[in-house]
Amino acid sequence: MRGPARLFSPITDHVSLITVMSFAERMLKIDRRIIFLVIGLCTLLPLLYPVGLPIKISSEVRGVYDHIESLPEGATLVLSLDFDPASKPELYPQAIALLRHAFKKNLRVIALTLWVSGTGMAEQIVTQVAKELGKETGKDYTFLGWSPGGQAVIINMGQDLYSAFPSDYSGKPTKGLPVLEGVRNLKDITYLVSLGAGRPGVEEWYVFGKDKYKFEMGGGCTGVMAPGLYPLLRSGQINGLIGGLRGAAEYESLIDQKGKAVAGMDAQSATHVAIIVLVIICNLFYFSMRQQKSVGQG
Amino acid sequence: MIFLRRQLPIIITLITGLLFAGQYYVPHPASEQMLTSATKWMQIIGGFALILGVTSLFHQHAVKIGRQEAGWGYSLVLYVAMLGTIAVGLWANGKESVDGAMTAFGWVYNFMMVPLQGTMFAILAFFIASAAYRSFRARSREAAVLLVAAVIVMMGRVPLGEYLIPLSGDLSSWILNVLNSSVRRAILIGVSLGAIALSFKIIFGVERSYLGGGKE
Numbered sequence: 001m002r003g004p005a006r007l008f009s010p011i012t013d014h015v016s017l018i019t020v021m022s023f024a025e026r027m028l029k030i031d032r033r034i035i036f037l038v039i040g041l042c043t044l045l046p047l048l049y050p051v052g053l054p055i056k057i058s059s060e061v062r063g064v065y066d067h068i069e070s071l072p073e074g075a076t077l078v079l080s081l082d083f084d085p086a087s088k089p090e091l092y093p094q095a096i097a098l099l100r101h102a103f104k105k106n107l108r109v110i111a112l113t114l115w116v117s118g119t120g121m122a123e124q125i126v127t128q129v130a131k132e133l134g135k136e137t138g139k140d141y142t143f144l145g146w147s148p149g150g151q152a153v154i155i156n157m158g159q160d161l162y163s164a165f166p167s168d169y170s171g172k173p174t175k176g177l178p179v180l181e182g183v184r185n186l187k188d189i190t191y192l193v194s195l196g197a198g199r200p201g202v203e204e205w206y207v208f209g210k211d212k213y214k215f216e217m218g219g220g221c222t223g224v225m226a227p228g229l230y231p232l233l234r235s236g237q238i239n240g241l242i243g244g245l246r247g248a249a250e251y252e253s254l255i256d257q258k259g260k261a262v263a264g265m266d267a268q269s270a271t272h273v274a275i276i277v278l279v280i281i282c283n284l285f286y287f288s289m290r291q292q293k294s295v296g297q298g
Numbered sequence: 299m300i301f302l303r304r305q306l307p308i309i310i311t312l313i314t315g316l317l318f319a320g321q322y323y324v325p326h327p328a329s330e331q332m333l334t335s336a337t338k339w340m341q342i343i344g345g346f347a348l349i350l351g352v353t354s355l356f357h358q359h360a361v362k363i364g365r366q367e368a369g370w371g372y373s374l375v376l377y378v379a380m381l382g383t384i385a386v387g388l389w390a391n392g393k394e395s396v397d398g399a400m401t402a403f404g405w406v407y408n409f410m411m412v413p414l415q416g417t418m419f420a421i422l423a424f425f426i427a428s429a430a431y432r433s434f435r436a437r438s439r440e441a442a443v444l445l446v447a448a449v450i451v452m453m454g455r456v457p458l459g460e461y462l463i464p465l466s467g468d469l470s471s472w473i474l475n476v477l478n479s480s481v482r483r484a485i486l487i488g489v490s491l492g493a494i495a496l497s498f499k500i501i502f503g504v505e506r507s508y509l510g511g512g513k514e
Contacts, residue, residue: 032428039427053457056467085415116348117415120394120407148348152340159334164341212322223455230474231483246455269458271423276449278431283445286435 024289028282035278042274046266055265060233061250063240064218065101067191073106075190076183080205081113081122083197087222091195092125093248093261094220098193099129101255108179109141110189112165114153114200119146123169137170139178145169150200154208158186186213195220195242202229206237220247308503315501356380382406447473 068077079098083091102109109130113122126143135141144165147153156164161183167173174180182188192215194205202219210217216239221229223244232238242251245268248261318336321329359373386402394404436442453459454470499505 028432030431032432035428035431036424039424043423053461055457056460058471085412086419088412088416089420117411120404121412123394147341149337149341149344152337152344155333156337156341159330159337163334163338227474227478228482230479231486234475234479235483244455265457269456271427272452272456273458273462275427275430276452278427279434279445279449282431282434283436 024285042270078192084117087197097251103133112144158213
């Protein structure tokens with residue numbers, strides 16, 4: 001570059017540097033309400049206009065499904081609904097799908113919760129699905145409700161189920177209920193699934209229940225908890241894991257009864273992609289800003 | 299008094315700690331019966347702990363209201379909500395519905411607690427997105443690795459991600475099953491060894507902080 005062009009080029013470079021820097025900086029400090037709006041739209045629009053992308057079934061979810069599928073009619077399934085309304089969007093569809101599967105297989109279902117704030121919701125879930133499939137309380141299923149003590153309840157059930165729950169949620173004595181015939185404690189059950197949103201949950205059922213009383217067990221949890229439960233899964237301590245809304249959608253697809261989870265997957269897809277795009281954009285601006293700074297300093 | 303405050307709890311901890319650690323390995327009916335009784339006790343104590351927790355919460359907020367400290371209005375809301383819920387809960391005998399009809403307690407549960415808790419959890423998605431945009435930057439090599447792994451797992455866990463990048467599902471599964479599991483297991487082993495060591499310290503009276511720091 002020669003003459004006037006050379007003379008002025010550093011100035012134009014400097015101007016463009018300021019412009020780029022300020023733009024990148026401005027973008028990095030973008031009003032968070034814009035991000036909220038993007039996430040809101042990504043959640044709302046797919047719910048209003050569902051696309052229905054195919055859902056691939058994972059081996060973790062298939063583990064629970066296959067085990068229930070292999071159980072003979074009349075086998076006992078304990079379903080522990082260890083969550084409260086905060087985790088309803090993820091765990092409610094899991095519970096519904098599991099119960100539909102169990103009732104269709106004519107399994108005897110013993111439901112309970114270790115979370116006091118989830119008692120009402122758990123009772124509604126069990127009653128709703130039982131009613132839908134024409135199941136009778138006391139004969140085909142029972143809801144034991146909640147009992148204080150957390151993991152102590154698990155040990156107590158392992159020792160004597162009737163001592164842990166002398167009556168069911170409606171106040172009927174548990175002794176003599178046809179659904180509990182041949183069941184004295186956790187050693188007599190065929191399969192247990194804990195749908196947990198924290199503690200006590202899947203891990204406590206394994207540590208204080210399965211490890212001592214030797215029954216087969218599967219788990220379900222929120223999406224954020226799932227990575228923490230993979231060690232239990234890989235070592236065979238639990239034979240399947242339904243993780244988050246995705247897991248619930250997979251289970252709904254397996255039982256061929258698509259519900260809230262499948263409907264919510266499009267929204268989750270859009271939100272995940274939106275967050276990824278936001279993260280990539282933020283990094284692009286961050287690097288452009290850093291590069292411009294180093295050029296400016298050089 | 300020092301005996302009751304210090305020595306006696308340590309003696310009880312030592313005896314019960316050793317007894318129940320040993321109980322796990324003794325399948326004799328007497329040993330099992332002892333565990334059954336102990337867990338019944340634990341359940342009863344658990345019930346009392348709940349009462350203790352509620353009482354403590356009431357006391358803490360009563361002090362706040364009494365002194366009119368900053369935010370005492372929220373404490374008042376808590377008082378009204380708790381007393382109201384307890385009253386309707388007792389009135390409805392703790393049942394959300396009777397013969398298919400919703401009780402007042404059921405109404406509070408279904409139309410207040412469920413949507414409030416759901417909203418609190420749903421708001422997280424917005425804050426996570428905002429926080430990810432502001433702070434999830436590849437500032438170092440380690441942060442870059444974390445960022446790439448997170449993007450792959452996020453893509454692989456949703457149908458749209460698998461549709462756009464078909465390999466992301468298998469990659470995400472590999473990250474969760476191999477990398478995540480092994481690291482989590484290592485952490486678990488470390489934590490468990492720490493818990494065992496701490497248990498021994500408590501059982502043998504080396505660790506006494508659980509006794510509290512009251513005057514001797």
